[in-house]
């Protein structure tokens with residue numbers, strides 16, 4: 001594999017950039033592997049990378065039904081942050097943030113990690129108190145958080161509507177280390193690192209069933225390219241976890257829902273970081289190409305359709321208009337949707353399945369992009385050692401049965417509200 | 419998406435509140451904890467037809483049981499929930 005550096009860039013510039021090596025190998029399936037990861041999104045590829053790099057397990061295949069990064073990894077709004085409020089979550093997301101901070105050096109790949117700050121606005125005294133509490137929880141766990149007043153927010157983002165009669169902006173909770181990363185580059189960077197260490201990345205290979213041993217444990221998978229055996233099978237299929245689990249006879253505490261995202265025409269630099277509206281559900285940042293990237297609520301009913309409906313488009317745009325009326329002057333370029341696992345408490349599952357040989361990385365809801373490095377790290381740890389990683393020990397499948405749910409929003413078992 | 423309310427006819431989905439999968443049935447008391455766990459948390463989550471509950475909040479205020487395909491939102495049946503499962 002070519003090491004990327006200023007020197008290789010200059011050398012390739014001299015030959016018109018026509019002789020770069022392929023970044024990763026498009027492999028053919030072998031008969032069997034030590035570990036099969038189902039799903040070539042960010043999580044699956046990161047898992048394979050850390051299995052090889054941290055645990056020396058390289059006889060690994062990543063099976064992807066389409067092309068890598070064609071799922072939610074390539075559809076999300078690229079926000080990364082670790083501003084959670086519950087003990088089960090904070091150490092995990094902070095570990096993820098630390099991995100983001102070292103990712104480009106580690107992968108030797110420009111994933112465009114940009115710590116431009118994530119600002120959550122508050123619009124009432126009660127919301128300020130809740131954010132102060134969240135900020136304190138974060139700081140007690142060693143995560144950066146600053147509570148800003150209205151003047152400080154106005155200095156950062158003068159274009160917001162401060163005089164909105166119903167939702168005046170009172171201030172915000174800022175995590176300066178939060179920001180955005182280039183989603184496709186994250187996929188390609190992990191794919192390159194994994195492939196270089198011997199992992200087979202196999203595209204156009206949909207898993208259609210599970211191979212079972214005499215004791216019922218999973219011993220491999222049926223695919224559209226034939227059966228492939230493995231000692232361990234890890235599921236990392238974002239919104240399709242219930243479908244794959246069903247192949248092993250399991251039902252999960254998960255529903256599949258669609259989330260939409262939107263991008264405007266390219267504009268001059270306008271929005272300094274990520275800004276979220278606290279009185280409706282709306283978040284916005286600006287891509288390096290200049291497009292305003294924004295989103296809001298999920299459509300709200302179970303869906304595998306991978307595209308959303310108009311009422312949510314209207315709702316998201318109304319949120320944008322309430323927060324920053326000038327957004328009404330920008331033309332919308334594109335919108336799209338992705339299918340996500342909405343879990344019953346809004347938190348993920350990284351655990352053994354109750355069937356031998358099968359492992360779950362599921363339930364990522366709409367916050368799984370920021371989790372990509374740590375989910376890969378912790379899932380690899382579980383697959384390699386059969387023990388949960390310390391930062392993901394609470395993401396158990398049995399927490400719903402035992403009452404140890406991790407419900408940041410306090411919504412109860414209503415997945416479409418998380 | 420339009421929802422065919424048996425009482426009001428075709429109405430915009432925005433008039434409705436979604437409650438989700440209609441198939442889990444509350445276990446009769448006294449029930450084991452595992453039965454309640456199953457009822458509260460576990461879902462089939464099908465990619466295909468699903469029976470689900472919608473409340474016509476901005477219309478007749480009836481609960482409606484829809485059969486909708488989660489892959490393309492095609493609605494194949496709608497009935498008043500109060501009329502029971504097989505209307």
Ligand SMILES: Cc1cc2nc3c(=O)[nH]c(=O)nc-3n(C[C@H](O)[C@H](O)[C@H](O)COP(=O)(O)OP(=O)(O)OC[C@H]3O[C@@H](n4cnc5c(N)ncnc54)[C@H](O)[C@@H]3O)c2cc1C
Nearest residue numbers: 039041042043065071072073076077079207338368369370
């Ligand atoms: C519109 C939108 C915006 C979002 N914004 C954010 C955000 O700003 N910040 C954030 O942190 N998170 C965000 N998320 C969530 C985040 O994108 C996901 O949680 C995360 O990408 C899921 O992990 P992944 O990358 O591995 O998923 P994916 O890229 O979806 O990978 C799963 C892969 O599994 C494959 N697969 C499925 N079934 C099979 C099968 N039977 N056989 C083989 N392969 C299969 C799929 O083709 C897919 O490529 C957003 C999601 C959406 C939809």
Ligand SMILES: [Zn+2]
Nearest residue numbers: 423426477478
């Ligand atoms: Zn009605």
